[in-house]
Amino acid sequence: MAELLRQAEESSSDDRPSIVHWIGRGVQGGLVATFVMTAFRLPLMRSLPPSANFWAKFVRGGDPEDYPVAGLLLHLVYGVTSGAVFGGLFGFLDSERPIEAEQRGIMWGAVYGMGLSAFGSRVMLEEILDIRLDEDELTLFHAGHLVYGLTLGAWVGSRGEGADDPEEEYDYED
Template sequence: MSVSDRLRRLRSTSEPREGPEAVESQSRGEHAAYAAARGLQAGFVATLIMTAFRLPILRSLPPSANFWAQYVTGDDPADHPIAGLALHLLYGVQAGALFGALFALQDAERSIEPEQRGLVWGSVYGMALSAFGSQIMLKELLDIRLGTDELALFHAGHLVYGLSLGAWVGSRTEGVEDPEHEYEYDNGN
């Protein structure tokens, strides 16, 4: 039995299937809960990837440390690196859950494989989060004005988040079964 056959069998027994047949066999609530759980996982992974991308470049904490300092403790954001990172992770996980649910609802365009849809919609979602973060969270809520280089890296970090999020969710979404588009990888067995 090939690796792809083993993975397909494992997936069919351990993971709820998506697509038209899943909607019929699964209640909408179960489908939404599964999609949100998949989004939670993706949000966790994507936030770690985005943080790993931005920390060496910007050499600063995410702005969530500023939020924590301004609205919880009232002191210097540099005193709260763990709280800032934890809050940033919490934001990312919640945004991932929302993306997972939205991605499950956007099922109409079946001519595009879920992996490609994930990359497209993930990058759009990441940039929308970036626009919200820079305009509402930073400017309005925290009164932070980023320089042009910092702003470019802020947007790049969120693009990395969106691509990672979309890649995770899209690769874990079952598309329409099409034997012509199945790929087998020979592992020598």
């Protein structure tokens, strides 16, 4: 992945990172954000992500509890794919100062996470899977997606434009 990003950056015609760079950063951010969201939601909701329900209903049949690994892997695929889409979209935004990319990443990541949550609760859960969450569960569902969006946006925003070396640590010394 790192080699692909390096080649894409070298082939870019200007100083701005290419769309391939941004999609790659989105894939990375989606992976990290999915792990963070899952770590946030599992102890609170005490259940697998609803992707196990999708797997049981449309792929294998049976009970969602029969497919914990498939449900988690499918959830990871959703998160990485959504991260790639966010990264690609984020690449179309630009700014003049490096800090602005981080601020925009967090802001748009939060918006994106809540959009995914609205789609997930209304379309995926209610319409496709016929699942109705109670108010507390729905609140935690939305909170988990907000955590995902904030993590994704912070990751993508901090690894793009204006960063000479995105792997370099911040220097907090005077």
